[in-house]
Amino acid sequence: MPPPSPLNSPLSTKWAVLETIPGLIALPGVWRQRFGEAFEPMKDLILQESPHLAQLLPCPRGCGLAHDIICRPDASLIATCGADPNQPRDILLSRAEITPWEVSWTKLSRALFEILALHGKPAPLLLPNTLQIGAWSAGGVPVILTVQVCGATFRRVVAELVARLQRRFILLAPTSYHCNAPCQELLAHARADFFPLETTVLLSDNRRLRTTRPPGELFAPFTPPRSETDEAEAARVFRLFGELLGMGTDLVAPPARVFDLMVLRQMTKAETALECKCAASSITKRVALIERHYAMSIERLRAFASDLKERQRTVKGDRYARKQQGAAPEEPEQYDEGDRPGGTEDGDGYLPEERQSWTGS
Numbered sequence: 001m002p003p004p005s006p007l008n009s010p011l012s013t014k015w016a017v018l019e020t021i022p023g024l025i026a027l028p029g030v031w032r033q034r035f036g037e038a039f040e041p042m043k044d045l046i047l048q049e050s051p052h053l054a055q056l057l058p059c060p061r062g063c064g065l066a067h068d069i070i071c072r073p074d075a076s077l078i079a080t081c082g083a084d085p086n087q088p089r090d091i092l093l094s095r096a097e098i099t100p101w102e103v104s105w106t107k108l109s110r111a112l113f114e115i116l117a118l119h120g121k122p123a124p125l126l127l128p129n130t131l132q133i134g135a136w137s138a139g140g141v142p143v144i145l146t147v148q149v150c151g152a153t154f155r156r157v158v159a160e161l162v163a164r165l166q167r168r169f170i171l172l173a174p175t176s177y178h179c180n181a182p183c184q185e186l187l188a189h190a191r192a193d194f195f196p197l198e199t200t201v202l203l204s205d206n207r208r209l210r211t212t213r214p215p216g217e218l219f220a221p222f223t224p225p226r227s228e229t230d231e232a233e234a235a236r237v238f239r240l241f242g243e244l245l246g247m248g249t250d251l252v253a254p255p256a257r258v259f260d261l262m263v264l265r266q267m268t269k270a271e272t273a274l275e276c277k278c279a280a281s282s283i284t285k286r287v288a289l290i291e292r293h294y295a296m297s298i299e300r301l302r303a304f305a306s307d308l309k310e311r312q313r314t315v316k317g318d319r320y321a322r323k324q325q326g327a328a329p330e331e332p333e334q335y336d337e338g339d340r341p342g343g344t345e346d347g348d349g350y351l352p353e354e355r356q357s358w359t360g361s
């Protein structure tokens with residue numbers, strides 16, 4: 001069976017392209033042809049320019065060969081094709097045309113990390129084109145992305161993940177094309193689940209990525225049930241945050257602000273230092289203070305915060321769904337924070353019109 005044709009995919013599901021580009025690197029013309037209308041947004045979201053120029057040019061005249069790219073003494077760049085006697089042999093090239101674009105694992109994993117409301121840090125797994133992009137929920141379920149052109153490599157990656165992790169995990173890949181019955185069997189054995197990006201992460205009209213359903217719904221089977229202990233812990237975290245506020249808000253890098261930036265917004269130390277206009281060493285001191293104050297590591301606090309945020313989003317998703325169906329007459333129209341007319345940015349920095357709508361198509 002031939003691989004799925006990326007050219008026939010609708011605009012919002014161009015993930016299949018990634019499974020057609022060996023090495024995940026190609027000239028801009030190739031990406032443009034395969035991504036079609038999605039090229040510009042996808043380029044901004046997940047691609048980066050390679051530092052090296054290409055040496056071969058897949059023939060733009062369709063002769064089926066790849067031609068050597070030659071730099072002439074006057075620094076102009078050409079390739080030559082003699083297939084069509086009616087056209088000049090030399091094909092003049094610009095630097096931009098022969099600068100390949102490659103998938104940026106940093107951009108791709110960061111984008112997915114954010115829209116899937118993950119926590120933790122990316123971690124290499126020493127498997128080809130495979131990365132742990134973060135973790136889901138307070139249970140710390142590993143979320144792994146793999147991009148494979150070849151089905152046999154995909155199966156090898158799945159088998160090795162199952163054998164090495166020895167626990168449940170969430171696997172993402174551009175499409176389900178390679179996830180055949182033997183792979184599904186392996187995943188079921190580990191009680192892992194597979195999510196093809198083409199049906200879970202779409203390109204929205206505003207050229208951002210969005211999920212088809214709130215992550216809390218997508219990954220519900222991986223979210224530990226909320227216990228009374230969790231409730232008590234939530235109350236404790238809020239009380240302790242009040243105490244952080246009490247430590248002062250006019251200091252350099254106030255503890256409550258560092259908590260907000262690093263725990264709630266998941267910024268790195270360097271980003272937080274930039275935001276607070278202070279040295280990274282000051283942030284290190286504040287982090288130590290916060291960890292002592294909560295008797296919890298920053299990582300644990302982040303997991304906790306992302307879990308709370310996710311639960312809140314799931315509730316909001318339900319409310320959006322109800323609104324879409326029309327509010328019952330006795331039920332007053334409700335606006336979420338930042339959703340009311342003339343509202344300003346919400347906690348995630350989205351304006352109301354930028355906010356993801358879980359109920360849209």
Ligand SMILES: [Zn+2]
Binds near residue numbers: 060065067081
């Ligand atoms: Zn040619």
